[in-house]
Structures are given as C-alpha cells and as structure tokens.
Amino acid sequence: xxxxxxxxxxxxxxxxxxxxxxxxxxxxxxxxxxxxxxxxxxxxxxxxxxxxxxxxxxxxxxxxxxxxxxxxxxxxxxxxxxxxxxxxxxxxxxxxxxxxxxxxxxxxxxxxxxxxxxxxxxxxxxxxxxxxxxxxxxxxxxxxxxxxxxxxxxxxxxxxxxxxxxxxxxxxxxxxxxxxxxxxxxxxxxxxxxxxxxxxxxxxxxxxxxxxxxxxxxxxxxxxxxxxxxxxxxxxxxxxxxxxxxxxxxxxxxxxxxxxxxxxxxxxxxxxxxxxxxxxxxxxxxxxxxxxxxxxxxxxxxxxxxxxxxxxxxxxxxxxxxxxxxxxxx
Ligand SMILES: NC(=O)c1ccc[n+]([C@@H]2O[C@H](COP(=O)([O-])OP(=O)(O)OC[C@H]3O[C@@H](n4cnc5c(N)ncnc54)[C@H](O)[C@@H]3O)[C@@H](O)[C@H]2O)c1
Numbered sequence: 320x321x322x323x324x325x326x327x328x329x330x331x332x333x334x335x336x337x338x339x340x341x342x343x344x345x346x347x348x349x350x351x352x353x354x355x356x357x358x359x360x361x362x363x364x365x366x367x368x369x370x371x372x373x374x375x376x377x378x379x380x381x382x383x384x385x386x387x388x389x390x391x392x393x394x395x396x397x398x399x400x401x402x403x404x405x406x407x408x409x410x411x412x413x414x415x416x417x418x419x420x421x422x423x424x425x426x427x428x429x430x431x432x433x434x435x436x437x438x439x440x441x442x443x444x445x446x447x448x449x450x451x452x453x454x455x456x457x458x459x460x461x462x463x464x465x466x467x468x469x470x471x472x473x474x475x476x477x478x479x480x481x482x483x484x485x486x487x488x489x490x491x492x493x494x495x496x497x498x499x500x501x502x503x504x505x506x507x508x509x510x511x512x513x514x515x516x517x518x519x520x521x522x523x524x525x526x527x528x529x530x531x532x533x534x535x536x537x538x539x540x541x542x543x544x545x546x547x548x549x550x551x552x553x554x555x556x557x558x559x560x561x562x563x564x565x566x567x568x569x570x571x572x573x574x575x576x577x578x579x580x581x582x583x584x585x586x587x588x589x590x591x592x593x594x595x596x597x598x599x600x601x602x603x604x605x606x607x608x609x610x611x612x613x614x615x616x617x618x619x620x621x622x623x624x625x626x627x628x629x630x631x632x633x634x635x636x637x638x639x640x641x642x643x644x645x646x647x648x649x
Contacts, residue, residue, distance in 0.1 A: 320560075
C-alpha cells in the first residue's frame with residue numbers, strides 16, 4: 320500500500336508510522352510542516368516531505384508521484400485554549416487544510432482516508448458515550464474537528480473514497496520500542512505534564528477542580544495508550560480495504576480514571592510528589608469515557624497496552640530519555 324500520513328512527525332503520527340513500516344509492502348510518505356512535530360520522530364524507513372496541508376500543489380504532487388491509495392490525516396493544531404483565542408489559525412489549519420487535502424484527492428488513486436477526530440466533539444456528556452450521540456462541540460478546537468468530519472463525509476462519494484473517522488479519547492504513553500513518544504509540551508496533556516513534573520526534584524501535580532460530580536470530585540477521562548491507538552489505524556485501513564465501507568468509531572478503552580487517581584499513581588512512584596488542588600478551568604467536562612461496543616464489533620480488535628500503570632511508566636521512561644544528551648538537541 321502507498322500511504323500518505325499528514326502530521327506524521329507528531330506524537331500519534333510517528334507511532335502509526337512505526338507500525339506501518341514494519342510491513343515491507345507499505346510505502347509510507349510523510350507530509351508535515353514541523354510546526355509541533357519533530358524530525359527525530361520520523362521513522363527512517365518512511366519518506367519525509369516538509370510541507371503544509373494548505374498547499375494543494377505539494378499534496379497533488381505526492382499523491383500522483385507515489386500513487387497514494389490511503390491517506391491518514393492527522394495534521395492539525397490542537398491546543399484547546401489557543402483555539403479559543405486564535406480562531407483564524409484553527410480555521411485555516413484544521414478546516415481549510417482538511418478541505419484542501421480532500422480537494423486534492425479528486426480524480427486520483429486515493430481510495431481510503433482515515434481522519435483523526437476527537438471525543439471533544441461530543442461536548443458536555445455524562446459518563447459513557449457511543450458514536451450515535453449527536454455531536455455538540457463546545458470549544459473552537461472541537462468545532463474544527465467536527466467540521467473536519469463533516470467535510471470528510473461530504474466529499475466521500477463525490478471523490479470516490481471510503482473513510483474511517485476515529486474519535487480519539489485521551490492519548491497517552493510512549494512506544495515500548497523506547498524510540499518515540501510525545502515531545503511537544505504545549506498541548507496540555509495530563510499524563511505528559513505529570514511525567515514532566517516527575518522528572519523534577521520536588522514534583523508538583525496541579526489538579527483543576529475537586530468539586531465535580533464524580534467519584535472523588537476530580538474529572539474522569541478515558542486514557543488510551545498511543546501504541547494501541549496506532550494499531551487501531553492499521554486495523555481501520557484493513558477494514559476499509561476488505562469491506563469498502565466507511566465507519567466512525569470512538570477510540571478509548573471504556574474505562575474512566577479520575578485525575579486524582581492518576582496523580583496518586585505518580586505519587587506512588589515518587590513519594591515526595593505534592594498534589595495541589597486548583598480552581599476549575601473553564602470548559603472542562605466532569606466525566607467522559609468511551610462506549611466500546613461498536614468498536615469491538617466492527618474491528619474485532621483487542622488492546623495490548625490497556626494498563627494505566629504501564630501507560631504512566633512508559634510516559635515517565637520517555638521523559639527520562641528526553642533528558643539525555645541525545646534528545647536534548649532536538
Ligand atoms: N493527542 C491527543 O490526545 C489527541 C486527542 C484527540 C485527537 N487528536 C488529534 O490527533 C492528531 C494528531 O495529534 P498529536 O497528538 O499527534 O499532535 P502533534 O502536534 O504531535 O501532531 C500534529 C502534527 O501535525 C503537524 N501539522 C500541524 N499543522 C500542519 C499543517 N498545516 N501542515 C502539515 N503538518 C501540520 C505538526 O507539525 C505535527 O507534527 C490531531 O489531528 C489531533 O487533533 C489528538
């Protein structure tokens with residue numbers, strides 16, 4: 320297969336590529352503008368092109384030159400608070416960029432598109448959520464992801480491709496290979512932030528809000544290991560190839576952990592960790608986790624890394640690695 324991965328120099332993209340290149344029959348092309356991605360994460364067995372998804376020419380060139388049959392579209396901006404204050408940037412990158420990418424598939428060899436969506440498109444929900452729940456995006460980032468989904472669906476029959484929309488829950492951890500993990504610090508991901516703190520002499524873990532209507536008052540989320548999420552993409556491509564049928568799926572384990580539970584796990588690893596309760600942050604929802612019924616039925620997939628302790632350990636090990644001289648220069 321000839322696969323184009325947009326945003327492949329990023330956290331999730333690099334883990335997908337790590338799996339894709341294992342199959343020798345896959346040719347993997349990466350398009351990334353390196354705005355938050357990093358060259359060091361790009362697997363040497365893939366072909367990297369620095370460029371922007373807003374540049375129709377470069378996309379067309381890559382699709383035609385490499386006879387691309389499948390696109391995995393991850394390139395996006397994803398800082399939830401930045402999206403609120405810089406809507407223009409998010410409109411251009413996440414909505415216009417997606418549209419340009421799709422327009423570039425017209426009359427080409429592209430048959431399948433996998434799109435990175437987010438559980439944030441559901442808006443304020445309580446507990447478990449399935450794919451049939453009507454999206455109700457609250458923040459601007461979530462809105463751009465929802466718009467992206469609509470564009471993917473809108474052009475599917477016109478441009479003759481099938482799609483897989485994957486709504487990620489909270490992605491965390493790092494590859495068991497030890498070679499890749501999350502480098503960018505601006506996205507505000509909880510386990511990444513806590514892992515950074517755990518490198519310090521006196522770690523301080525801030526918890527925003529402890530008076531939510533949840534088991535211990537702190538927010539509850541569904542954390543999925545990045546390598547399992549990457550594997551879902553491989554399964555998703557296989558499904559599209561075999562069944563020629565589009566799908567929309569939640570990607571989570573279906574189990575919620577509270578922020579306090581996660582913080583306590585870090586404290587157990589480093590005893591002098593201090594846990595601070597701060598004021599609630601505007602826009603945080605109390606509790607969300609995935610209903611995995613549809614997902615299990617369709618992909619018949621089983622997770623390999625669904626152990627929160629392992630997820631946390633892999634995130635900490637990655638952070639240690641980032642501190643070594645080799646990674647410091649990147
Ligand atoms: N990390 C999560 O928990 C999470 C949750 C839900 C959805 N997502 C989605 O997953 C995707 C990947 O996220 P990630 O966590 O790997 O973030 P990331 O920032 O590590 O990866 C995004 C990549 O896209 C690239 N990029 C951004 N804009 C681009 C453009 N205009 N042209 C070309 N490349 C561009 C960046 O340089 C980066 O390499 C995003 O679409 C994001 O919305 C992530």
